[in-house]
Amino acid sequence: MLCLFPAKRPGFAVLRHVSLVCLLLGIGVAVGCAQLDATGAKATADTGVAWTCQPCVQRADCGADWCVQFAADTYCAADCSSTTCAAGLSCKTLITEAGESVKACVPDVASCGSAIGTGDSSGTCQFDDPTTPSCCTGCGASGCQTNGCYGGWFCDNAACKCVASPTGLVCDSADATLVEDLGPRDVQPMDVPPGSLTPAGGTLPELAFAIVGDTRPAIIEDTAGYPAAIAKKIWQGVQGSGVPFAVTTGDYMFASAYGTQAAPQLDLYLGAAAAYSGLRLPAMGNHECTGATTSNCGVGNKDGITANFNSYLTKMLAPIGLSDPYYTFNVSAADGSWTAKFVFIAANAWSAAQGTWLEAELAKPTTYTFVVRHEPAAANTAPGVKPSEAIINKHPVTLRLVGHTHTYQYKSDTHEIIVGNGGAPLSGGVNYGYVLVKRRADAAIEFRAVDYSTGQTTSTFAIKADGSPAP
Amino acid sequence: MARPHRKLATLLLLASCTLAPACRRPPAPLPVAVPKPAPAPPANPRPVTQPELPLLAPRTSQPIALDGELSESVWRAATHSGGFSDEKTGLLAVPHSELRLANDGTRILLGLYAADEDIVAAAAKPTTPTTVEEDAFEVQIQRPGVDPPYQLWIWADGERRQAGVDAHAPTASATCAIEMDGTLNKPDDDDEEWVAECMIPFTAIGARVGDTLAITVRRCDTPKIGGKRCGVWHGRAQLQ
Numbered sequence: 224m225l226c227l228f229p230a231k232r233p234g235f236a237v238l239r240h241v242s243l244v245c246l247l248l249g250i251g252v253a254v255g256c257a258q259l260d261a262t263g264a265k266a267t268a269d270t271g272v273a274w275t276c277q278p279c280v281q282r283a284d285c286g287a288d289w290c291v292q293f294a295a296d297t298y299c300a301a302d303c304s305s306t307t308c309a310a311g312l313s314c315k316t317l318i319t320e321a322g323e324s325v326k327a328c329v330p331d332v333a334s335c336g337s338a339i340g341t342g343d344s345s346g347t348c349q350f351d352d353p354t355t356p357s358c359c360t361g362c363g364a365s366g367c368q369t370n371g372c373y374g375g376w377f378c379d380n381a382a383c384k385c386v387a388s389p390t391g392l393v394c395d396s397a398d399a400t401l402v403e404d405l406g407p408r409d410v411q412p413m414d415v416p417p418g419s420l421t422p423a424g425g426t427l428p429e430l431a432f433a434i435v436g437d438t439r440p441a442i443i444e445d446t447a448g449y450p451a452a453i454a455k456k457i458w459q460g461v462q463g464s465g466v467p468f469a470v471t472t473g474d475y476m477f478a479s480a481y482g483t484q485a486a487p488q489l490d491l492y493l494g495a496a497a498a499y500s501g502l503r504l505p506a507m508g509n510h511e512c513t514g515a516t517t518s519n520c521g522v523g524n525k526d527g528i529t530a531n532f533n534s535y536l537t538k539m540l541a542p543i544g545l546s547d548p549y550y551t552f553n554v555s556a557a558d559g560s561w562t563a564k565f566v567f568i569a570a571n572a573w574s575a576a577q578g579t580w581l582e583a584e585l586a587k588p589t590t591y592t593f594v595v596r597h598e599p600a601a602a603n604t605a606p607g608v609k610p611s612e613a614i615i616n617k618h619p620v621t622l623r624l625v626g627h628t629h630t631y632q633y634k635s636d637t638h639e640i641i642v643g644n645g646g647a648p649l650s651g652g653v654n655y656g657y658v659l660v661k662r663r664a665d666a667a668i669e670f671r672a673v674d675y676s677t678g679q680t681t682s683t684f685a686i687k688a689d690g691s692p693a694p
Numbered sequence: 695m696a697r698p699h700r701k702l703a704t705l706l707l708l709a710s711c712t713l714a715p716a717c718r719r720p721p722a723p724l725p726v727a728v729p730k731p732a733p734a735p736p737a738n739p740r741p742v743t744q745p746e747l748p749l750l751a752p753r754t755s756q757p758i759a760l761d762g763e764l765s766e767s768v769w770r771a772a773t774h775s776g777g778f779s780d781e782k783t784g785l786l787a788v789p790h791s792e793l794r795l796a797n798d799g800t801r802i803l804l805g806l807y808a809a810d811e812d813i814v815a816a817a818a819k820p821t822t823p824t825t826v827e828e829d830a831f832e833v834q835i836q837r838p839g840v841d842p843p844y845q846l847w848i849w850a851d852g853e854r855r856q857a858g859v860d861a862h863a864p865t866a867s868a869t870c871a872i873e874m875d876g877t878l879n880k881p882d883d884d885d886e887e888w889v890a891e892c893m894i895p896f897t898a899i900g901a902r903v904g905d906t907l908a909i910t911v912r913r914c915d916t917p918k919i920g921g922k923r924c925g926v927w928h929g930r931a932q933l934q
Contacts, residue, residue, distance in 0.1 A: 313838070315910075441790060441807045441809070442769060442770070444765060447770060482765075509875075514875070516876070601882065601883045601884040628884045630917070632918075648777075648807065649788045650788070651789070651811060654788075
């Protein structure tokens with residue numbers, strides 16, 4: 224099925240066709256309404272209210288019944304919180320058009336649906352996304368989107384009805400198809416002139432970089448479930464920001480330590496990250512060893528050289544001229560006004576040699592010192608966390624840049640920023656995204672967390688070179 | 695410092711039974727849903743459309759090592775739930791939870807993933823888990839027209855309870871293994887996730903190959919930033 228939607232809203236420059244998404248959208252709603260039970264008769268709930276496939280926009284359309292989200296649309300359904308449903312109907316917990324969780328009777332065998340997916344031929348897109356003014360009035364008392372719907376739903380402007388939609392669909396102005404918006408629409412470029420950078424370091428007219436962390440599937444070996452689309456959109460956002468380099472905080476795979484999926488997953492990661500043309504500097508995560516936070520890779524360490532570790536070394540470090548998972552990246556101002564070092568610790572490839580190296584690197588004076596490590600200080604079962612913390616705490620540090628926890632969080636008490644919302648299953652209350660960092664004119668460092676789907680800033684803070692808060 | 699006492703709400707799974715074979719009480723009445731005030735703006739503004747058409751729970755002959763790892767290939771061929779939906783907003787629930795579903799001809803295979811910054815499990819579990827301490831998955835499986843539904847609770851420390859076991863096989867029992875990346879009941883450190891790998895005998899549910907089962911899985915969690923969140927997935931799956 225090809226979704227043909229004449230476009231109404233031009234202006235999205237970076238669009239890709241997603242016929243498959245159109246197909247799924249069509250399948251999700253193109254189910255006939257008449258066949259509701261084995262006999263073909265319409266089912267009736269014990270409450271006496273027949274299931275009639277009555278569509279609704281808000282609860283007022285349904286009398287005493289709920290207006291529930293069901294089969295990619297909204298229908299009137301009888302409450303079953305205190306009664307049972309008749310044959311052919313089941314009592315299910317559903318979400319209403321207003322976001323309430325209710326119990327309602329809905330069909331077992333088939334679902335209703337109108338033929339969404341054909342669009343119209345009037346030169347307008349049939350579905351308005353949440354930010355586009357439209358004719359829907361389905362938001363009730365809940366948070367009302369610009370299109371008159373609730374909870375991210377689109378407005379079918381042919382029927383003035385809210386409908387579910389896959390993430391990120393927009394109408395392509397070029398050929399009137401429903402497409403996925405892959406472009407960074409709202410990212411504000413940081414306007415950082417290019418400097419001279421290599422993986423060993425270099426000079427920059429201004430200090431600016433991005434932080435991205437934790438990109439992996441939820442289930443081990445699930446390469447098919449790799450969050451490549453999320454990662455690609457994140458890196459497109461970073462690209463749009465104009466920063467000259469990016470720091471990544473680890474965990475790029477979820478693969479069996481001695482299996483075959485580490486390399487394919489890293490290929491997916493690198494493919495997504497190719498959307499960013501700047502320099503990427505990776506930290507090693509626990510999933511680049513065995514996956515266990517307690518794992519320790521490297522020659523002489525308990526887990527040795529796993530397939531994950533080997534793939535990380537060959538696919539992510541070797542291309543930028545590195546052979547060890549711990550290293551330092553030094554940058555300085557072109558005019559000599561500041562220096563900064565990024566000290567990358569591998570807490571899951573910890574060794575006495577790394578400890579000696581860390582002590583020496585942190586002793587080198589710089590204006591700013593950023594310690595990059597996968598695990599936060601609190602994830603202290605990683606072999607290198609406690610020993611590295613003991614060393615770090617003896618030296619001036621601007622901020623620890625970490626991941627591991629799949630969220631975004633600034634922890635002023637431990638001088639850490641957690642950036643672990645790069646596509647791995649989220650554990651906190653923050654959406655996928657990344658962080659943009661820039662040195663301000665007052666020499667403070669400003670951190671800006673960005674939501675990957677909107678490009679909007681969700682949180683900011685600033686610190687001085689010594690890590691103390693800046694106004 | 696002890697974590698605040700938290701109990702799960704009882705909108706979906708109202709258990710009144712334990713493992714006792716004689717326990718056949720019907721589920722307690724469901725509470726009437728009370729309209730809530732407008733929810734807070736979602737942190738993750740993605741609508742979740744949960745499937746209402748039957749999924750297929752594929753059949754495997756591959757041996758499963760019950761170790762919580764989900765490393766066998768069957769888990770990648772298994773039906774995926776995708777992320778759960780937030781009970782309050784209907785949007786994608788965070789922290790992330792996920793279900794994988796298959797069967798081996800005699801048992802339902804459940805893989806349950808839980809992203810979790812702070813894995814907790816109370817030492818004493820309720821005998822009658824009308825409410826349960828987090829972190830736990832609550833699973834309800836129902837053959838159409840058969841009451842009461844089969845119910846299973848799995849805690850992060852590996853303990854489990856079940857209820858509604860089919861009368862023809864009163865001793866049938868689910869087996870589960872937990873794989874945890876983190877530390878249990880240690881709130882001052884950061885955890886990553888835990889996974890439950892479970893096998894439920896068909897006989898416990900009275901199910902057969904070809905049956906279509908209504909399945910609900912629910913999990914609540916409180917991230918370190920606070921605010922208890924509950925995610926739920928419900929759908930139907932046919933045993934292939």
